[in-house]
Amino acid sequence: MSLEHFLENAASSWMNEEGPDSDIVLSSRVRLARNFKDFSFSTLFSQEEALEIINVIKDRIKNAEIPEIGKLEFLQIENLQPLEKQVLVEKHLISPHLAEDSPYGACLVSENEEVSIMVNEEDHLRIQCLFSGLQLNEALLRANVIDDYIEANIDYAYDEERGYLTSCPTNVGTGLRASVMMHLPGLVLTNQMNHLVPAINQLGLVVRGIYGEGSEALGDIFQISNQITLGKSETDIVEDLTSVVQQVIAQERSAREALVQTSNIQLEDRVYRSFGILQHARIIETKEAARCLSDVRLGIDLGYIKDISKCILNELMILTQPGFLQKYAGGPLRPHDRDIRRAAFIRERFELEKKDNSEGGNTP
């Protein structure tokens, strides 16, 4: 498979589009947790109940033409190869929990991969919408369209006082988890994250790295999401999160400005060193790749590097993970071979970028 063809198939729409504030906000996601009335939750349901849920939702959604969403492809988890599952997880379309620990799991994915509905995960349904840039309101609207469409035929577990009932009480009420993925190299380089994270936590929001383990945030990429699902309306949750995100954006921008003013040449040096590594390395680990990609993306945003598309960070953070590398290689790879593959993949990707530019130059 050629790299170009692979990329065409591998990239979701949010990775390539440039939504509002996409220099800092990589993506916005909204997730609604819903359960069927009169069925046990996924923790305790019988096989019959699980299969009935799959059938009901398949019937309702499979051939549906929901406005602006189009057709959804149905995938039953047990029919997928381990590598296929891993790729869906790496693209954030399904959770590791659905891939590994949900015996009757299934999912429905829209063609542009903006919408995915997980079935029989921790809750019977988890409706997810993933948009590029800062577009939480849009993602919420889209999720509501799907929610209303499903609810027109299916009774949800809903209580007047508690709202939408979920298997875990941390999700009850709105069942809404809104989150944004942010690239914050300026705040990391100026050591401001240590102060910012507790401050954001105090507002009932959660900050964490999405790549890497524990407290590390590979690629300077952080996720901010709401913790509270009960007692606030969906709009308020999304608006409160948005306004915090906007403040973080402002702080990141001023950190970048300060960096340029105080250490322009050092910053430029750092960016170009990383650019060099990505274009020439023969072996590269996830960690180093993430750091270099973050530097290069910052370099693009600051105007040091031209003619490289911004989406390279989103795209390569996802596509250089083990599942994708092995899919591209066509089979399992040992960790050392992955590092070699990763380096090769990144080099090819940058070559492709140059080729696109020279072709683009011929046809103005």
Added chain:
Amino acid sequence: MICQECNQRPATLHFTKIINGEKAEVHICEKCAQEKGEMFMLNGGSGFSINNLLAGLLNIEPGFQQAKPNTLPKKEVLRCKQCKLSFPEFVHVGKFGCAECYETFKDQLNPILKRVHSGNTSHHGKIPKRIGGSIHIRKQINDLKQTLKQFIEQEEFENAAEIRDRIRTLEKEVNKGDEGGKQS
């Protein structure tokens, strides 16, 4: 490593914070740990999940504190009629078995919800369009009843009569809706 809460004292405690089942590592000093105590759980390795948070929350509730088994009076374990989940099982798993559990464990649930959702225990968000139809109306009726009370107190009987008629109409609608629900 410096404490991430106060950014002053060295971090001597390394915890895993659990929010909505997701882990985040926390490095803090003892003083901050005491202040934030209930939200931080000792890092219990890979088998760590929301149930530890729940177990921790429940230990704070009086009456749940380390009661010795032999001094505890033999009591019927609270169990959901629908799915048969017992309360200790819920604490262990951290998840309910069915919608009915919310009713069964109502009294135990409020303190948990308050802690997880910043003091909130009732929903103020979306109401499902179809099944929620009567809920919308009932909310309206409750609001109107408040208004009615005010009018009566202010001896504005003409207005009060008008409101009472509107309440009656709405109540008829609710009853109709409920019957429809039973038939389907």
